[in-house]
Amino acid sequence: MNARSLPLLATVIIFLLAYAVCYSQYPAMLSTRVIGNLLTDNAFLGIVAVGMTFVIISGGIDLSVGSVIAFSGVFIAVLLRDTGLHPVAVFAMLLVITTLFGAAMGATIHYLEMPPFIVTLAGMFLARGMAYVLTIDSVPITHEFYGRLQDFYYLMPGRGRLTLIGGIMLLVFLTGMILAHRTRFGMNVYALGGGVQTARLMGVPVARTTIQIYALSGFLAGLSGIVFSIYTSAGYSLSTVGVELDAIAAVVIGGTLLTGGSGFVAGTLIGVMIMGLIQTYIIFDGTLSSWWTKIVIGFLLFAFIVLQKGLVWIADRNAGALKSAR
Amino acid sequence: MLSRKAWIGAGVLASMAFMASGAVAQTIGFSQIGSESGWRAAETTLTRQQAQERGIDLKFADAQQKQENQIKALRSFIAQGVDAILIAPVVATGWDAVLKEAKEAEIPVVLLDRMVDSSDDLYLTAVGSDLVHEGKVAGEWLVSETNGKECNIVELQGTTGSSPAIDRKKGFEEAIADKSNLKIVRSQTGDFTRAKGKEVMESFLKAENGGRNICALYAHNDDMAVGAIQAIKEAGLKPGEDILIVSIDAVPDIFLAMAAGEANATVELTPNMAGPAFDALAAFMKDGTTPPKFIQTESKLYTQADDPKAVYEAKKDLGY
Numbered sequence: 001m002n003a004r005s006l007p008l009l010a011t012v013i014i015f016l017l018a019y020a021v022c023y024s025q026y027p028a029m030l031s032t033r034v035i036g037n038l039l040t041d042n043a044f045l046g047i048v049a050v051g052m053t054f055v056i057i058s059g060g061i062d063l064s065v066g067s068v069i070a071f072s073g074v075f076i077a078v079l080l081r082d083t084g085l086h087p088v089a090v091f092a093m094l095l096v097i098t099t100l101f102g103a104a105m106g107a108t109i110h111y112l113e114m115p116p117f118i119v120t121l122a123g124m125f126l127a128r129g130m131a132y133v134l135t136i137d138s139v140p141i142t143h144e145f146y147g148r149l150q151d152f153y154y155l156m157p158g159r160g161r162l163t164l165i166g167g168i169m170l171l172v173f174l175t176g177m178i179l180a181h182r183t184r185f186g187m188n189v190y191a192l193g194g195g196v197q198t199a200r201l202m203g204v205p206v207a208r209t210t211i212q213i214y215a216l217s218g219f220l221a222g223l224s225g226i227v228f229s230i231y232t233s234a235g236y237s238l239s240t241v242g243v244e245l246d247a248i249a250a251v252v253i254g255g256t257l258l259t260g261g262s263g264f265v266a267g268t269l270i271g272v273m274i275m276g277l278i279q280t281y282i283i284f285d286g287t288l289s290s291w292w293t294k295i296v297i298g299f300l301l302f303a304f305i306v307l308q309k310g311l312v313w314i315a316d317r318n319a320g321a322l323k324s325a326r
Numbered sequence: 327m328l329s330r331k332a333w334i335g336a337g338v339l340a341s342m343a344f345m346a347s348g349a350v351a352q353t354i355g356f357s358q359i360g361s362e363s364g365w366r367a368a369e370t371t372l373t374r375q376q377a378q379e380r381g382i383d384l385k386f387a388d389a390q391q392k393q394e395n396q397i398k399a400l401r402s403f404i405a406q407g408v409d410a411i412l413i414a415p416v417v418a419t420g421w422d423a424v425l426k427e428a429k430e431a432e433i434p435v436v437l438l439d440r441m442v443d444s445s446d447d448l449y450l451t452a453v454g455s456d457l458v459h460e461g462k463v464a465g466e467w468l469v470s471e472t473n474g475k476e477c478n479i480v481e482l483q484g485t486t487g488s489s490p491a492i493d494r495k496k497g498f499e500e501a502i503a504d505k506s507n508l509k510i511v512r513s514q515t516g517d518f519t520r521a522k523g524k525e526v527m528e529s530f531l532k533a534e535n536g537g538r539n540i541c542a543l544y545a546h547n548d549d550m551a552v553g554a555i556q557a558i559k560e561a562g563l564k565p566g567e568d569i570l571i572v573s574i575d576a577v578p579d580i581f582l583a584m585a586a587g588e589a590n591a592t593v594e595l596t597p598n599m600a601g602p603a604f605d606a607l608a609a610f611m612k613d614g615t616t617p618p619k620f621i622q623t624e625s626k627l628y629t630q631a632d633d634p635k636a637v638y639e640a641k642k643d644l645g646y
Contacts, residue, residue, distance in 0.1 A: 026406070028405060028406055028407065031405060033404070033405040034402070034405045037398070037401040037402060037405055040401070041394070041397065041398045041401060044394075138417040138418065138419045138420070139419070140418075140419040140420065140443060147422075150422075150423045159431075228394075231394070231397070231423075232393060232394070232397065232419070232420035233419070233420050233422055233423065234417070234419035234420035236393070236417060236419070236420075239392070239393060239394070240394070241392075279395075279398060279402075280398075280402050280405075282387075283355075283385065283387045283398070283399050283402040283403070283406075284385075284402060284406055285385075286355070286383075286384065286385025286386055286387070287385075287386065289388065290387055290388040290389070290390060290395070291388070291390070
C-alpha cells in the first residue's frame with residue numbers, strides 16, 4: 001500500500017459508502033437518471049476541476065476560473081446576439097482568449113515571481129469585470145445550433161440521459177489522466193510541485209511549464225464556460241460565483257495535496273461526484289436546509305487535510321526510523 | 327460524517343414515511359431562489375404551511391441565489407418522480423432544456439411570482455401579482471379618500487429601472503390620470519430602503535414649504551413609507567393626518583404604523599403564491615382542468631379600518 005494513494009482510496013471508499021447510504025433510503029438514487037444528472041449537472045465544475053488539479057499539483061492555485069466561466073458565457077451570448085458568427089467560430093475565439101489569459105497569468109507568476117494567489121485573484125476581478133462591461137443582463141442564447149447541442153444525448157436504459165456536456169466532462173478527465181501520468185508535461189508538473197529548486201536542478205523547464213499549467217487551466221475554464229452556456233443557454237455576469245472554491249474543494253477531497261507534488265486526476269472526478277451526491281441527497285430529502293451541502297463539504301475538507309497531514313507525519317517518521325536504523 | 331448525518335435523516339424520514347402513508351400524499355418539489363428578502367422568507371413559510379394543510383409532502387430546495395442550483399434541484403425532482411414542481415426562477419433565461427425534461431416526464435411545473443422567457447407550453451401556469459394593478463389600487467384609494475379635494479402628491483419611487491418601480495408608478499398614474507384635483511408634484515427614487523426613503527422625504531419637506539404644500543405620499547414599498555413617516559414626524563407634522571400615506575407590499579411594520587394612525591393604506595403583495603398554485607394543480611390532476619397561463623393574485627387593500635393590530639399579529643411570525 002503506497003502512502004500516496006491512500007487519500008485516493010479514502011475518497012473512493014467515502015463515495016461508495018455515501019452512495020450506499022443514499023441508495024438504502026432512496027432506491028431511486030441508483031437510477032440512470034440520477035447518474036446522468038450527476039454527470040450533466042457537474043460537467044462545468046468537473047472540467048475546471050481538472051485544470052485546478054494540475055495547478056494544485058504544481059503547488060499553485062487558480063482563483064480566476066469561476067469568473068472566467070461567467071465571462072465566457074457572457075462573451076458567447078453577446079457575440080451570438082450581436083453578430084452573425086456561428087457558435088463554433090465563437091467557441092474557437094473564446095478558447096484562444098481564455099488560454100492566452102491563463103498563459104499571461106502564468107507568465108506573471110513566473111517572471112515577476114508573484115504568488116499565484118495574488119495574480120489569479122487579480123485575474124478573477126479582471127474577468128468578472130469584463131463580463132460586467134459586456135452586459136449586466138442575463139442574455140439568452142437562442143441560436144438553433146444550441147438547441148441541437150442540448151438535444152444531443154444518449155438515452156440510457158431507465159430514461160437517464162448521458163448528455164453531450166456530461167460526455168465532454170468524462171473525455172476531459174480521460175485526457176487529463178493521460179496528460180498527468182503518461183506525458184513529460186505531467187512529470188514536469190509533479191516535479192514543480194515537489195519544489196521549484198529541485199525541479200530546476202532536475203532540468204525541468206520551469207518557465208515554460210508554469211505558463212503551460214495556467215494556460216491549460218485557462219483553456220479548461222473557457223471550455224467549462226462553453227459547457228455552462230449550453231447547460232443554461234444564457235450568459236449572465238453574476239453566474240458561477242465561487243465555483244473556483246468548489247473546484248479547489250473537489251480537488252482536495254479527491255486526494256490531491258494542497259501543498260503540491262502529489263495527487264490524481266481520477267480522484268478529482270470522485271471529489272466532484274461526492275459533492276454532487278451530497279446536493280442530490282439533500283434535494284431528495286427535501287426537508288434539510290441546502291446549506292448542509294456546504295457544512296458537509298467543510299467537514300470532508302477538514303477531514304482530508306488532517307488525513308494528509310497525518311500521512312506526511314507518518315512518512316517523515318518512517319524516514320527518520322530508516323535513517324537511525326542505518 | 328455524511329453517513330452519521332444520513333442515518334439521523336433516515337430515522338426522521340422513516341417516521342415521516344409512516345405518517346404520510348395514511349393520506350393520499352402528493353409529493354411536490356419547490357425550488358426557491360433563496361431568502362434574500364423578508365418577503366421571500368414569508369413566501370417560503372406560507373408555502374410550507376399551505377402544503378401541510380393540504381397534506382402535501384413538500385420537497386424544499388433553497389438555491390442560494392444560483393441558477394445552476396435551481397436546475398440541479400429540478401433535475402433531481404424529476405429523477406425522484408415528484409408529482410409536480412413549483413419554482414420561483416432566479417433569472418428569466420435558460421430554462422428551456424430542463425422544462426422540456428419535466429414535460430417529457432409529464433410533471434407539471436408552476437412558476438411562482440417571477441416569469442421565464444421560455445415558450446409557455448413548457449409550464450402549466452404562472453402565479454404572480456400584477457404590479458401595474460397594485461399601483462392602480464393604491465391610486466384608486468387616494469382618489470376616493472380625497473374625494474375631489476385639491477391634493478399635491480409626492481412619490482417615493484423604487485430602485486430606478488426595476489420593474490416594480492416602473493409598473494407601480496404606471497398603475498398609480500393611470501388611476502389618477504383623469505382627476506384634475508390630484509397632482510404628483512415631486513417624484514424621486516428612495517431605492518426601496520428605509521434610510522433612503524427618510525432622506526428623500528426630508529428633502530421633499532424642505533422643498534415644499536416645510537411640508538405644508540404636501541397632502542399625500544405615495545411610496546412604492548412599505549419600507550420607504552416607514553422611513554418617510556420618521557421624517558414627517560421630525561418635521562413636526564402628523565403623518566397619516568397632515569399627510570396621507572399609501573404604500574405597497576403590506577409588510578408587518580406598516581401595520582404597526584397604521585395601528586398608531588401614522589399610515590393610512592397599504593396594498594398587499596401576497597406572499598401566498600403557493601395556495602393558488604396548489605389549487606390549480608389539484609384541479610389539473612383531478613380532471614385535467616387546464617388553468618389560465620397566468621393566475622393573478624389578489625392585490626388586497628388594507629386601511630386603518632381593517633384592524634391593523636390583528637393583521638400585524640398574524641403576519642409577524644411569517645419570517646418577514
